[in-house]
Amino acid sequence: xxxxxxxxxxxxxxxxxxxxxxxxPEGLTYLDGNSLGALPRATAERVDTLVLDxxxxxxxxxxxxxxxIDLPKRVAARLAPIVGANADELLVADSTSVCLFKLLSAAVxxxxxxxxxxxxxxxxxxxxxxxxxxADMLGLNLRTVALADLAEAIGKNTAAVTLTHVDYRSGVxxxxxxxxxxxxxxxxxxxxxxxxxxxxxxxxxxxDGCELxxxxxxxxxxxxxxxxxxxxxxxxxxxxxxxxxxxxxxxxDPFAFADHYxxxxxxxxxxxxxxxxIALAALDAGLAAFEGIAMADVEAKAQALVRFFLDAVxxxxxxxGPTDLGERGSHVCLVHDEAYAIMQALIxxxxxxxxxxxxxxxxxxxxxxxxxxxxxxxxxALRQVLDKREYDEPRFRDLKAVT
Amino acid sequence: xxxxxxxxxxxxxxxxxxxxxxxxPEGLTYLDGNSLGALPRATAERVDTLVLDxxxxxxxxxxxxxxxIDLPKRVAARLAPIVGANADELLVADSTSVCLFKLLSAAVxxxxxxxxxxxxxxxxxxxxxxxxxxADMLGLNLRTVALADLAEAIGKNTAAVTLTHVDYRSGVxxxxxxxxxxxxxxxxxxxxxxxxxxxxxxxxxxxDGCELxxxxxxxxxxxxxxxxxxxxxxxxxxxxxxxxxxxxxxxxDPFAFADHYxxxxxxxxxxxxxxxxIALAALDAGLAAFEGIAMADVEAKAQALVRFFLDAVxxxxxxxGPTDLGERGSHVCLVHDEAYAIMQALIxxxxxxxxxxxxxxxxxxxxxxxxxxxxxxxxxALRQVLDKREYDEPRFRDLKAVT
Numbered sequence: 108x109x110x111x112x113x114x115x116x117x118x119x120x121x122x123x124x125x126x127x128x129x130x131x132p133e134g135l136t137y138l139d140g141n142s143l144g145a146l147p148r149a150t151a152e153r154v155d156t157l158v159l160d161x162x163x164x165x166x167x168x169x170x171x172x173x174x175x176i177d178l179p180k181r182v183a184a185r186l187a188p189i190v191g192a193n194a195d196e197l198l199v200a201d202s203t204s205v206c207l208f209k210l211l212s213a214a215v216x217x218x219x220x221x222x223x224x225x226x227x228x229x230x231x232x233x234x235x236x237x238x239x240x241x242a243d244m245l246g247l248n249l250r251t252v253a254l255a256d257l258a259e260a261i262g263k264n265t266a267a268v269t270l271t272h273v274d275y276r277s278g279v280x281x282x283x284x285x286x287x288x289x290x291x292x293x294x295x296x297x298x299x300x301x302x303x304x305x306x307x308x309x310x311x312x313x314x315d316g317c318e319l320x321x322x323x324x325x326x327x328x329x330x331x332x333x334x335x336x337x338x339x340x341x342x343x344x345x346x347x348x349x350x351x352x353x354x355x356x357x358x359x360d361p362f363a364f365a366d367h368y369x370x371x372x373x374x375x376x377x378x379x380x381x382x383x384x385i386a387l388a389a390l391d392a393g394l395a396a397f398e399g400i401a402m403a404d405v406e407a408k409a410q411a412l413v414r415f416f417l418d419a420v421x422x423x424x425x426x427x428g429p430t431d432l433g434e435r436g437s438h439v440c441l442v443h444d445e446a447y448a449i450m451q452a453l454i455x456x457x458x459x460x461x462x463x464x465x466x467x468x469x470x471x472x473x474x475x476x477x478x479x480x481x482x483x484x485x486x487x488a489l490r491q492v493l494d495k496r497e498y499d500e501p502r503f504r505d506l507k508a509v510t
Numbered sequence: 511x512x513x514x515x516x517x518x519x520x521x522x523x524x525x526x527x528x529x530x531x532x533x534x535p536e537g538l539t540y541l542d543g544n545s546l547g548a549l550p551r552a553t554a555e556r557v558d559t560l561v562l563d564x565x566x567x568x569x570x571x572x573x574x575x576x577x578x579i580d581l582p583k584r585v586a587a588r589l590a591p592i593v594g595a596n597a598d599e600l601l602v603a604d605s606t607s608v609c610l611f612k613l614l615s616a617a618v619x620x621x622x623x624x625x626x627x628x629x630x631x632x633x634x635x636x637x638x639x640x641x642x643x644x645a646d647m648l649g650l651n652l653r654t655v656a657l658a659d660l661a662e663a664i665g666k667n668t669a670a671v672t673l674t675h676v677d678y679r680s681g682v683x684x685x686x687x688x689x690x691x692x693x694x695x696x697x698x699x700x701x702x703x704x705x706x707x708x709x710x711x712x713x714x715x716x717x718d719g720c721e722l723x724x725x726x727x728x729x730x731x732x733x734x735x736x737x738x739x740x741x742x743x744x745x746x747x748x749x750x751x752x753x754x755x756x757x758x759x760x761x762x763d764p765f766a767f768a769d770h771y772x773x774x775x776x777x778x779x780x781x782x783x784x785x786x787x788i789a790l791a792a793l794d795a796g797l798a799a800f801e802g803i804a805m806a807d808v809e810a811k812a813q814a815l816v817r818f819f820l821d822a823v824x825x826x827x828x829x830x831g832p833t834d835l836g837e838r839g840s841h842v843c844l845v846h847d848e849a850y851a852i853m854q855a856l857i858x859x860x861x862x863x864x865x866x867x868x869x870x871x872x873x874x875x876x877x878x879x880x881x882x883x884x885x886x887x888x889x890x891a892l893r894q895v896l897d898k899r900e901y902d903e904p905r906f907r908d909l910k911a912v913t
Contacts (some may be wrong), residue, residue, distance in 0.1 A: 115672065130566050139570045146566040154557055154788065162734055163533050167542045167862060175735055202783025204757030205608055212647065233758030233783065236771040240756040244648070325784070331565055332578055332787035353643040354607030355636035364867050368639040380605025380636065381728070383789035384735035385557065408526040459570060464767050 108419045113483035116415065122408050125475040128396045129329075136458040136484045141303060141438045141471025144329030146150040150392040152385035157388040157392060175384045179335075183374075185394040186337055189402060190301065190322070191311035196339055198374050199324065199390060200382040203302055203336040207237045208322040209350035209377060210338055211267055214296040214319060216248060216349055218266035221295070222247055225261060225268045227254045231275050234300050238269055254281060258289035265295040272310075272320075273436030276463050277428030280308065280436050287316040296344075302326060305337075307409055307437035307473070309402040318344055327437070327473055330390030331378055338377055345373050354379035396475055408474035409437035415479050416470065419486030427467055438471040441489075449492055451503035511822045514887035518838055519818065525811050528878040531799045532732075537889045539861040543839045544706060544874025545730030553795040558610060560791040578787045582738075585790055586777075587732035589740055593704065593725070593803060594714035599742055601777050602727065603785040606705055606739040609724040609887060610640045612753035612780060614670055617699040617722060618650060619752055621669035624698070625650055628671045630657045634678050637703050641672055657684060661692035668698040675713075675723075676706040676839030679866050680831030683711065683839055690719040699747075705729060708740075710812055710840035710876070712805040721747055730840070730876055733793030741780055748776050757782035799878055811877035812840035819873065820883050822889030826896060830870055841874040844892075851901035852892070858906070861891045 117123055129145045131137060137145060160171045170176050183197035190197070200206070215224065224242055226235060227249055242249040252260045254270070261268055268290050273280050283299065290297040299320040304310060306327025312320060318341045324334030340348065349370065355361045356378040359369045370376035397405075410432045417426065417439065425442040443449055443466060450462045460470040470485060492498060520526055532548045534540060564576045569782060573579050586600035593600070603609070619628065627645050629638060631654055645652040655663045657673070664671055671693050677685050686702065693700040702723040707713060709730025715723060721744045727737030743751065752773065758764050759781040762772045773779035802807075813835045820829065820842065830843040846852055846869060853865040863873040873888060895901060 113621065130562075132567055132569075135567060135569075143565075143570045143572075145569060146561065151558060151561045151566075154561055155554060158554045158557060158734065158792070159533075162546075163554075164535055166535075166538075166540060166548060167546045167864065167902050168857075169546075169735060201604065201608065202757065202785070204783035205604065208755035216647070227670050232761075232767045232769070234760065235769065236756050236758060237782075239771055240752075240754045244619070276785055299841055314541070331561065332572060333784040334786060336783070349643075351643045352607055352611035353639050354605065355639060358639065360634075362867075364635045366635070366638065367640055379640075380607035380739070382605070383737060383786050385792055386786035387736075387788045413807040454571075461570065464765075489535075 108483065109478065110483050113415070113479040116479035120479070121406065122400065122404055122474055125396065125400060126478065129476045131476060132459055134457055136481045138152040138458065138460045138470040138472065138477065138485055140473030140477070141307070141327055142461055143332060144327060144393060144473065145476055147329055147392050149395060150331065150389050151294065153388050153392040154385060157162060157385055175205065178384060178387045178391070179378060179382055182391045182394060183337065189394065189397055190339065191313055191378065192339055193342065195374055196342055197337055198377050199335050199337045199387060200314055200378055201233050201336055203300065203323045204233050204237050205320055206336045207234055207269070207298065207300065208241060209379070210298045210319045210321060211238060211241050211269060213348035213350040214267040214298055215245060215314040217347060218294070221264050221266035223264045223266060224249050225257065225265050226251050227257055227270045228252065229274060229276070231271045231300060231302070234269060234271060238418065258286050261289050261293040261295050263293060268295055269300070271300040271303060274428070275303050276436040276440050276469070278438055278440065279428050280304070280434055283315040283317060287318065291316065303436050303438065306397070307405065308488065309406040312339055317341065324390045324393070328343060328390065329393030329396055334390045334393065334452055335382055335386050338375060340377060345376070350377050352379050356381060400475070405474045412472035412474065412477055412479065412482055413439055416472065416482040416486055419483055422470070423490060437471060437473070438469055440467040440469045442466055443468065445498045448498035448503040452492045452497040452500070453488055455503070456488045456492070458485045460485070469504045476493055513883065513886050516818070516882040519882035522643055522691065523811065523882070525803065525807055525877055528799065528803060529881065532879045534879060534908045537860055539884045541861065541875065541880065541884065541888055543876030543880070544710070544729050545864055546728055546735060547876065548729060548879055549570050550732055550795050552798060553734065553792050556791050556795040557788060561768060561790055563688070581787060581790045581794070582781060582785055585794045585797060586740065588794060592797065592800055593708055593742065594716055595742055596745065598777055599745055600740055601780050602738050602740045602790060603654070603781055604739055606724055606726045607636050607640050609739045609741040610637055610672070610701065610703065611644060611781070613701045613722045613724060613743070614641060614644050616751035616753040617670040617701055618644070618648060621697070621699060621749060623730040623799050624667050624669035625653050626667045626669060628660065628668050629654050630660055630673045631655065632677060632679070634674045634705070636673060639676060639912065657682065659797055661689050664692050664696040666696060668696055668845045670699050672701040672703070674703040674706060676711065677831070678706050679843050679872070681838040681841055681843065682831055683707070686720060688719040690721065694719065704837050705766060706841070709800070710808065712809040715742055719907060720744065727793045732796030732799055734796065737793045737796065738785055743777060743780060748779070753780050756781050803878070805843070808877045812875055815875035815877065815880055815882065815885055816840065816842055819875065819885035819889055822886050823892060826893060840876070841872055843870040843872045845869055846871065848901045851906040852867060852895055854906035855895045855900040855903070856891055859891045859895070861888045863875055863888070
């Protein structure tokens with residue numbers, strides 16, 4: 108496995124053209140797009156237009172004249188083919204955690220009388236904090252089971268089930284269709300977190316019977332640091348649900364400033380307050396980078412990149428999680444007791460992944476801009492850092508906040 | 511009252527210099543900064559730097575290398591002198607509605623056993639929707655009283671009180687010190703919405719015994735459409751409160767990705783998910799426009815502008831709300847059955863205010879960039895629209911969404 112092998116793969120990669128849609132610093136091997144996606148070339152101009160030409164020149168009239176008021180829905184329309192849903196089932200606003208709270212609050216209210224929320228071991232910590240808080244607030248029982256036992260654990264007393272589709276560490280991809288079927292059979296509502304899958308794998312929310320989901324805008328969707336999140340509610344459920352917090356933009360007639368809350372029909376009731384229009388414009392530019400690209404091709408390339416990287420690494424380090432790539436998302440974690448220091452040494456060499464507790468080096472493969480050459484360079488740098496024990500250098504051992 | 515009178519006032523206005531900090535279109539008389547603040551000249555470059563130089567060049571390293579992780583706190587530090595609080599009592603994130611939900615959820619949890627939330631008639635609709643939703647969710651009673659009766663209505667069963675400091679229509683400024691004292695005496699927690707006062711009047715959250723508050727970033731604070739909101743929690747209360755939704759950024763050690771939620775000490779526990787860094791950068795630029803300006807001067811000019819405008823309008827139209835300017839914020843509503851069409855006719859003449867249900871024309875005065883000349887031009891245009899009955903033209907009568 109040589110650099111030439113990698114470059115040969117890049118030359119015949121049908122998605123190679125998409126890298127030009129991004130601005131990636133020369134010489135950087137960026138394998139952290141699963142944490143923060145790279146900057147699309149279109150973003151800066153899009154944001155400038157919003158700030159200087161729309162806000163600056165038209166001020167309040169921008170809400171109507173530039174359609175800011177409908178921007179969450181227009182961004183959702185770009186997202187629809189990426190996740191395999193209809194545009195009117197998606198909404199973009201708030202953070203992932205706030206979106207999750209909204210859908211979980213709506214789910215348990217719709218299943219009043221059932222006293223349990225189910226989640227899985229190792230679920231993304233922020234999601235666990237959100238669901239723990241909601242359960243405490245409402246006096247519900249939060250039960251945590253292994254992913255393998257989840258479908259069977261869903262029972263008559265389960266109001267809601269919540270889990271991450273692709274695990275942020277092991278990369279395990281949960282069986283969405285099977286868990287949704289089990290939830291539906293038991294009369295429970297499943298709320299998925301798609302943060303580590305949207306934009307990386309070929310999601311089919313309809314195909315897999317998904318009713319409720321949230322996801323992150325700043326990972327594979329390239330919306331920029333802290334980009335707005337998204338939420339998905341299947342059409343047939345929308346008018347039966349009442350998310351909290353409820354706010355003016357979710358009102359049936361927001362500009363009537365009526366005394367009483369009357370939720371909008373459809374997905375619009377899931378908006379709360381006014382979302383950042385600047386942040387939405389940036390996310391819109393991020394999603395536009397997917398234009399004309401089939402998610403089946405994205406997933407195929409993701410798996411090929413992961414395979415190429417693992418082959419290049421060889422058996423130097425154990426892989427955390429399943430070896431069958433079909434059971435995975437688009438990132439891998441390698442295990443080493445010195446994972447933190449090794450990652451710092453890699454970063455110093457221009458290879459950027461991230462560290463995850465307790466002993467994991469995580470590498471994310473973003474098919475729109477990751478090249479096979481990047482996989483090779485990362486594996487090569489890793490080999491050198493290990494061979495030369497560069498990670499013993501004190502400068503790589505100082506703990507800093509790592510996102 | 512002539513244009514020359516207005517210009518003479520502008521020449522001696524000690525805050526006149528601040529208008530240069532904004533980019534205001536030539537020929538526009540903008541009296542809607544209370545709905546969407548104007549664009550600060552520094553914003554576009556600030557956002558460009560964030561997007562192109564920070565995100566584009568340093569990607570994930572921006573969280574540490576450019577201090578994105580602390581940006582909510584740094585923005586809060588700029589806000590502190592504007593609202594009369596300490597920097598470590600303020601946090602910038604989410605929408606106003608989500609911030610309000612967080613503080614109200616924390617307040618009622620801290621007063622468990624008390625079954626009532628109090629609010630006032632005519633309170634801002636979105637705030638009423640939020641508190642209604644929370645009360646329903648928790649089985650609490652929501653009682654609505656007239657503002658004049660509020661202090662007396664707070665009782666032993668009142669967990670929380672919530673109201674807007676300056677009313678979005680009448681402009682009435684509630685007596686913050688008196689209501690806070692009454693709440694404290696009764697053991698209830700008051701949550702203020704400062705959306706229509708922060709940046710326009712000389713708030714003294716400490717001076718007035720304020721314990722909890724939220725406010726809007728895109729009105730007088732000039733953060734851009736849908737800018738992040740802020741929340742305020744008095745130091746002595748912070749570690750006793752548990753807001754919902756709770757998320758990873760509010761954890762004592764967010765990057766440990768621990769199984770269990772352990773809230774950060776201090777104001778940090780009030781963050782939930784990752785806020786938009788681009789939106790925060792824009793808000794930071796908006797707040798920087800207040801640099802070196804005393805809020806007492808801002809409030810004095812606000813009152814002088816309102817007085818000048820009302821004098822120029824004369825008795826052509828009745829004023830909604832109190833005539834004593836000391837009991838008001840920095841906007842006024844004038845009453846007319848054809849308010850909507852009149853406002854459209856004004857906008858066509860380049861005078862921008864907004865319409866509020868049912869029959870109000872609202873004009874906001876933003877001391878950093880509104881000139882006495884603007885007041886005169888608005889009053890003059892209003893007189894002409896009324897004299898010529900321009901509002902009878904069909905093109906001014908089509909209802910559009912107005913923010």
